Amino acid sequence: MSIVRLVLAVVLGLIVGSAVNMALILLGGQVIPAPPGADMHTAEGIGAALPLLDARHFLFPFLAHALGTLAGAAVATRVASRHRLAAALVVGVLFLAGGVMAARMIPAPGWFIALDLACAYLPFALLGYRLARPRVG
Numbered sequence: 001m002s003i004v005r006l007v008l009a010v011v012l013g014l015i016v017g018s019a020v021n022m023a024l025i026l027l028g029g030q031v032i033p034a035p036p037g038a039d040m041h042t043a044e045g046i047g048a049a050l051p052l053l054d055a056r057h058f059l060f061p062f063l064a065h066a067l068g069t070l071a072g073a074a075v076a077t078r079v080a081s082r083h084r085l086a087a088a089l090v091v092g093v094l095f096l097a098g099g100v101m102a103a104r105m106i107p108a109p110g111w112f113i114a115l116d117l118a119c120a121y122l123p124f125a126l127l128g129y130r131l132a133r134p135r136v137g
Helices: 002-031 043-052 055-079 084-105 110-119 122-132
Strands: none
Touching (some): 055 122
16 A cells, blocks of 8 residues: 555655646746747747846746755655655656756756756755655654
């Protein structure tokens, strides 16, 4: 039964983390609008707009990846009955794999890709675990 609960924890973590990620991506476009004439809905449009983007345009994508992973790992930690750290790390690794795939498909500056892959996924999965784990005693 604990294996079923572990799988459920990871799946729920991925669903919640993805929802947080998407909400922040959508909010980011409202808070920090794209430069005039930039099409941020396709990889080609992003590639064409890349010279027009400032560092501030990458704030919400980073927050979406980091906080989505944090929320997903926290949910997985709470739902899992055993192996809570493993559940949180599986969520982090799966989001990291998605980040690697996105980095290969969506153009972005090298500094952002390095920062995003190194700092947004596994560190925030561990933080989500630490924040959500049951307190001893």
